[in-house]
Structure formats: structure tokens, C-alpha cells
Amino acid sequence: MKRFLLLGLLMCIIATMAFAVPYYDKGNQMFSFTLGTTFPTFTYFFEDKDFRVGFGENNTGAKVGGYGAISYQVFNSPTSAIGGEIGYDFNFSASNMLFTAVPFYAKYSFFPVQGQWDLPISFGLGGAYIKYNDASLMTLFGNVQVGLTWYPGDNWGFGLTTGLWLIPEFNYDDALKQDNALAGFIPLTLSITYRQ
Amino acid sequence: MQTKHRNFILFSLLIAILVITGCNADASAGLFRQLANSREVVDVRYNQLLGQNPITDDLYFLTDTGIYATAGLTTTTASVVANSKNKLIRSAYYDKSDTILYTINEEPTNVQKYIISTDKKSTTAITHGTISTITRVKVIPNGLIMLTGTNSSGATTYALLDSTLTEVSNLSSKILDGYSLVGVFQQTGFGSASITASPMVVSFVSGSTYKHYYIPTTPSHVASEINVDNTKRIVNFVESGTNLYLLTSDGMIFKGASTSLATAFTEIVDVTEDYADHAFGYLTGTAPTLYYITKPDNKDQLTVFTINTTTDAVTTTAVTKGYARFIYNTEIVDALPLSSGDLLVATARNGMYRITITTPNSNDDSNGSSTEAEKYFP
Numbered sequence: 309m310k311r312f313l314l315l316g317l318l319m320c321i322i323a324t325m326a327f328a329v330p331y332y333d334k335g336n337q338m339f340s341f342t343l344g345t346t347f348p349t350f351t352y353f354f355e356d357k358d359f360r361v362g363f364g365e366n367n368t369g370a371k372v373g374g375y376g377a378i379s380y381q382v383f384n385s386p387t388s389a390i391g392g393e394i395g396y397d398f399n400f401s402a403s404n405m406l407f408t409a410v411p412f413y414a415k416y417s418f419f420p421v422q423g424q425w426d427l428p429i430s431f432g433l434g435g436a437y438i439k440y441n442d443a444s445l446m447t448l449f450g451n452v453q454v455g456l457t458w459y460p461g462d463n464w465g466f467g468l469t470t471g472l473w474l475i476p477e478f479n480y481d482d483a484l485k486q487d488n489a490l491a492g493f494i495p496l497t498l499s500i501t502y503r504q
Numbered sequence: 505m506q507t508k509h510r511n512f513i514l515f516s517l518l519i520a521i522l523v524i525t526g527c528n529a530d531a532s533a534g535l536f537r538q539l540a541n542s543r544e545v546v547d548v549r550y551n552q553l554l555g556q557n558p559i560t561d562d563l564y565f566l567t568d569t570g571i572y573a574t575a576g577l578t579t580t581t582a583s584v585v586a587n588s589k590n591k592l593i594r595s596a597y598y599d600k601s602d603t604i605l606y607t608i609n610e611e612p613t614n615v616q617k618y619i620i621s622t623d624k625k626s627t628t629a630i631t632h633g634t635i636s637t638i639t640r641v642k643v644i645p646n647g648l649i650m651l652t653g654t655n656s657s658g659a660t661t662y663a664l665l666d667s668t669l670t671e672v673s674n675l676s677s678k679i680l681d682g683y684s685l686v687g688v689f690q691q692t693g694f695g696s697a698s699i700t701a702s703p704m705v706v707s708f709v710s711g712s713t714y715k716h717y718y719i720p721t722t723p724s725h726v727a728s729e730i731n732v733d734n735t736k737r738i739v740n741f742v743e744s745g746t747n748l749y750l751l752t753s754d755g756m757i758f759k760g761a762s763t764s765l766a767t768a769f770t771e772i773v774d775v776t777e778d779y780a781d782h783a784f785g786y787l788t789g790t791a792p793t794l795y796y797i798t799k800p801d802n803k804d805q806l807t808v809f810t811i812n813t814t815t816d817a818v819t820t821t822a823v824t825k826g827y828a829r830f831i832y833n834t835e836i837v838d839a840l841p842l843s844s845g846d847l848l849v850a851t852a853r854n855g856m857y858r859i860t861i862t863t864p865n866s867n868d869d870s871n872g873s874s875t876e877a878e879k880y881f882p
Contacts, residue, residue, distance in 0.1 A: 351536050351539070351540050353536075353537065353540075360540050364544075365542070365543055365544050367540070368536075368539065368540055369538075369539040369540040369541060369542040370539055370542075401539055401542035402542040402543055402544050403542040403543050403544065403545050403853070403854075404545060405542065407539055438535060439535075440535050440538055440539050441531075441532075441535075441538050442530060442531050442532055442538075443530075443531035443532075443533070443534065443535035443538055444531075444535070445535060477534055477535055477536050479531075479534055483776070484531065484533065484534050486534075487533055487534020487535075487536065487537035488534065489534060489536040489537065491536050
């Protein structure tokens with residue numbers, strides 16, 4: 309059933325793309341403010357193949373958190389845009405200590421549906437400064453996101469976005485190598501976008 | 505095309521720099537490991553397990569809000585002596601019957617005796633023949649009282665008294681002017697055992713030079729200085745027969761004989777671990793194989809030293825499963841063996857647990873068991 313729904317959605321997108329007149333031109337720009345929440349989804353420790361899923365104690369250790377960001381994108385073709393985003397994420401741990409991440413990354417977005425309704429599919433790659441307790445490091449950051457934005461007028465739009473963030477941790481100190489890991493978060497955010 | 509290449513190279517360089525500089529040098533463990541191992545904080549912050557009344561089974565313990573007791577073998581608790589603002593009970597002694605001895609803020613004028621059955625408190629006046637000015641009074645969990653003060657010449661002097669204020673041991677005759685008290689140690693799990701049942705080690709420091717004294721169980725409990733590297737800070741000790749094992753803050757174990765303290769103690773193991781003052785270090789097993797279960801400060805694990813008392817060979821095992829599954833990432837403040845053979849383990853922020861240890865040095869779920877936080881009694 310799910311497969312049929314997804315297939316139907318994909319068909320709709322392809323049909324819309326095939327018959328739609330592109331709304332955007334090369335050089336159009338977007339500026340977005342984003343606010344929302346993040347769900348700690350999994351942490352995988354490479355050394356002991358320990359896969360922790362879910363919130364809180366005995367899982368990822370983190371609770372549902374918050375995220376805020378600003379992003380800028382410019383269209384390099386009628387259907388795609390490039391730009392960047394910088395944000396701030398926080399999640400309290402089971403012991404009520406604060407985990408923070410400051411992701412900053414380059415972003416590529418594809419707009420198969422555009423106009424009054426935009427459906428951007430985005431890929432991001434960059435870095436993140438992460439900190440928890442006595443540990444802090446600069447690391448890589450990657451994400452894939454899909455959103456839906458409604459523009460009641462020409463310029464201002466309101467959107468809902470979700471996706472998956474991936475944050476690896478590579479330690480070069482021998483004592484910490486056993487803790488190398490990959491963490492995943494699912495964001496769910498609302499955004500206000502100005503386009504021109 | 506050239507611009508695209510340049511952008512690609514610049515972006516690749518940025519990523520490479522991020523990966524290379526992604527160091528976490530000052531961390532005690534990996535960031536996501538610390539996060540994944542974080543534990544729910546419970547309301548009770550334990551300081552000390554005072555003991556269990558053998559008739560009623562009531563368990564007495566000290567928290568940061570005062571002294572409490574359970575109603576028999578249940579986790580229903582009631583306040584016995586409450587702390588008030590700026591008047592904190594730092595340590596206490598329970599005689600396992602009807603009397604609790606404690607000090608407020610370790611002040612000489614605030615040594616209190618509390619009779620449980622009559623709900624009566626009295627203040628005990630502390631005096632000492634040698635120490636003319638008493639500056640600090642500490643009630644030791646075994647019922648002794650440690651005095652800090654100065655003698656008539658102004659030299660810093662220490663003394664150990666029993667609950668009747670009679671001097672125990674000869675500590676006051678030791679020349680310790682310029683030395684500060686850094687630790688009064690009892691074997692983990694033997695906090696409430698009297699000095700005739702379990703020995704003590706008392707440590708002092710001047711600058712970075714330590715003096716450690718062993719106080720034996722045999723009267724008159726003569727304090728003898730231990731001949732061990734005087735740059736080492738002792739955080740725990742255990743005794744098996746006449747073998748004395750000292751655990752240091754930098755993860756070394758020194759071995760010597762409690763009957764020959766002037767003979768230099770020898771290092772039998774050195775692990776790259778940090779241990780906090782009064783670290784957890786519980787001894788189980790019997791000679792020739794001892795299991796010294798410890799909790800390092802800088803690692804989320806219990807470290808079990810398996811000691812061969814004949815050869816002094818030591819192997820270490822990190823344990824996080826089975827009996828350690830809920831305590832390996834906590835700050836353990838005290839432990840108390842129960843008559844059932846189980847061990848009560850109290851933590852600073854994560855509650856109390858009752859653990860059963862069957863195979864101390866195996867890191868699997870069959871090495872024992874543990875109750876969840878605050879479910880220490882049925």
C-alpha cells in the first residue's frame with residue numbers, strides 16, 4: 309500500500325514537472341528563516357557495532373531538541389538552486405546536560421514542483437561544531453531534506469521541512485577511537501521564505 | 505570549467521580540514537558515547553549508606569537533604585534528620601540500633617547525637633588534651649571522630665576519638681604540621697564496620713608530598729606510615745589477609761604487607777585511568793584470586809583488576825554489562841553489602857541499586873544482575 313502511495317506521489321511530481329511551466333529563472337533568490345525541532349534518531353558506534361535507536365536513556369541518550377537556522381539560495385537553473393545554511397541545534401541529554409551543534413553547510417536544492425507550492429528536495433554537505441560535556445569537536449555534516457512551501461503571494465512563503473541529518477564523529481586519539489560514531493537526527497521545521 | 509575545478513578543490517580542502525581538525529583531545533570519552541551513556545537524574549542525591557538495622561531491616565542513608573530511613577525492606581523512606589539552610593550533615597555514623605552521630609558543617613561545636621526512639625538530639629562538647637584549638641570535626645562512618653586543630657605551639661595536629669571521646673590510635677603524636685588532611689579511607693562496603701573489624705588509611709598532603717598512615721584493627725590501633733611513593737595520592741585501599749593494596753588517583757595499584765609497612769610497597773599494575781577521591785573499589789573473591797572492582801572517573805566502565813596474590817599478576821577487564829549495566833556510567837559514592845550477599849550501590853545523581861555479582865571479571869549479561877534505579881528493595 310505504501311509503495312503504491314509513494315509511486316502515485318512520484319507520478320504526480322513527474323506529471324507536474326512535465327506539464328508545468330517553470331516559475332523560477334536562473335538568478336532568482338530565496339532567503340529563509342527556519343525554526344523547529346530535532347528528533348535524535350540513532351547513533352551507531354563503529355567499533356562495537358552498537359546501534360542505539362530512539363530518545364533518552366539507554367538509547368541515543370538525547371531528548372527531542374530545537375533548531376533554528378537561516379539559509380540563502382540562488383537559482384542556477386529554473387529547477388535547481390545552490391546556497392548555504394547555518395543553524396543552531398540543541399538537545400538535552402537524559403541527565404539534563406546540553407548537547408549543541410552548529411551546522412554550516414552548502415546546500416543544493418531541486419524544485420520538481422514550483423510556483424504557488426514549492427517542493428524542494430535538498431542535499432547539504434559541510435561541517436558542524438558539536439559540543440557535549442567535556443567533549444567538543446568540529447566535524448562533518450550531511451543532510452537530505454524534503455519540504456513543502458506555500459506562497460500565498462508572490463514573495464512570502466510558509467514551509468514545512470523534514471529529512472535526515474548525519475553527523476559523524478572521528479577521533480584520532482587512540483583512547484577515543486573506540487567511540488567513533490555516526491549520529492542521525494530527523495528535523496521537523498517550519499520556515500518563512502522570501503523569494504525574488 | 506577552471507572555476508568549477510577551483511570550487512571543487514576548495515570545498516574538498518574545507519572538508520579535509522574539518523576532518524583533520526576534528527580532534528576531541530580533552531574529552532574523557534567520545535562525544536556521542538558520553539551522550540548515549542547519559543543517565544536520568546533521580547531526585548535523591550546519596551552521600552553515604554549508614555547501615556541497616558538488623559531487627560527492623562530499616563536502611564539508613566545520608567543524602568544532600570539529610571538522613572533518611574527506609575521502612576524495612578521497602579523503598580518507602582522517611583526523613584530522620586533534615587538538613588537546614590547552610591547547616592549540612594557531611595558525614596554520619598549509625599550504630600545499627602538507636603543512635604546516630606553526625607556533625608553539621610564539620611564544626612567542633614556542632615557534633616550531634618540523635619536518639620531515634622526518643623527523637624532527642626544533644627550536642628556533644630569535643631575536647632582533646634593535645635589539640636588546644638579544634639578547627640574541624642569529621643564523623644567517620646565507623647563511628648570514630650577525626651579532629652583537626654592546633655596544639656599549644658600552633659602546630660597542626662590530628663586525632664582520632666571514639667564516640668565516648670576517648671582517643672583511638674596515636675595519630676595525635678605524629679608530626680604533621682604543614683600537612684592537610686586529604687582522605688580518611690575505609691574499605692568499600694565496610695563503612696559502618698568498626699575499627700576492630702576493618703582497618704583505615706588516613707592521608708595527608710603538604711604541597712605535593714603525601715603521608716599515608718595505616719590504622720590496624722588490633723588495639724591499640726597504632727598508626728604506622730606506609731612506605732609508598734609519596735607523590736601518589738591514595739583514593740581507595742583493600743586488604744586481603746596481610747596483603748594491603750593501595751589504589752592511586754592515576755590508576756596504579758601498590759602492594760605491600762600490613763604487617764611490614766616500613767618495607768617499600770611495589771607497583772603491581774598501572775592503567776591509564778583517573779580515580780576520584782574516595783573512589784569505589786570493592787574487593788571480592790578469595791586468595792589466590794582477588795577481584796578488585798573499581799570505578800574510574802574518566803571512563804564509563806567498571807574496571808575489574810583480577811589479582812593473583814601469589815604471583816602478583818594483574819589483568820584488567822572493563823565491565824559494562826550484567827551487574828554493571830546501570831552503574832558503569834555513574835558516580836558511585838558508597839556501597840553496602842547486604843546479608844543476602846547482594847551489594848547496595850549508591851550514586852550521587854542516578855539513585856541506588858542492588859547488584860548481585862557472580863563472575864566479577866566477565867563482561868557479559870550473565871556475570872550477575874542489577875535492579876533498576878531506586879528499586880533496591882522488593
